[in-house]
Amino acid sequence: MKxxxxxxxxxxxxxxxxxxxxxVIVSPNSDSKKTFISMYDGESISDPEIVTIRTSSGVSEKxxxxxxxxxxxxxxxxxxGDLGEALIQLLWKEE
Numbered sequence: 457m458k459x460x461x462x463x464x465x466x467x468x469x470x471x472x473x474x475x476x477x478x479x480v481i482v483s484p485n486s487d488s489k490k491t492f493i494s495m496y497d498g499e500s501i502s503d504p505e506i507v508t509i510r511t512s513s514g515v516s517e518k519x520x521x522x523x524x525x526x527x528x529x530x531x532x533x534x535x536x537g538d539l540g541e542a543l544i545q546l547l548w549k550e551e
Contacts, residue, residue: 459547467534469499470544475531476524478545480509487514489538498529511537 459478462470477495484491492510496503506525511517524547533542 457547459545462544462546464493464533464535464542464544465539468532470531470533471527471546472499472530474527474529476526476547477521477531478524478547479518479520479543480545481516481518481543482509482511483516483540483542484511484514485538485540489513491535491537491539493536493539493542494534496532496534497527499532501532501534503529503532 464470480493482491482493490511490513492508494508495506497506498504506527509517509519533544535542
């Protein structure tokens with residue numbers, strides 16, 4: 457399998473196609489703020505919600521999906537609180 461990291465700072469479509477997610481790292485913008493992201497299986501918030509990842513004030517949160525989390529329609533991520541950045545590891549099978 458190959459992988460890449462996608463960095464986001466605002467709500468956006470991360471993948472318009474089905475994808476596999478290996479890890480997610482979420483970091484707030486400052487030491488005194490909290491943040492969160494919500495991930496959806498599709499291209500908008502009207503698609504099924506997969507998971508919400510929250511941080512404590514000033515703390516980065518890392519989540520590993522073992523072996524991976526697979527979406528069926530794509531991946532949309534919303535940013536909440538005071539998001540500094542979120543790094544999302546996308547995986548795909550080599551052809």
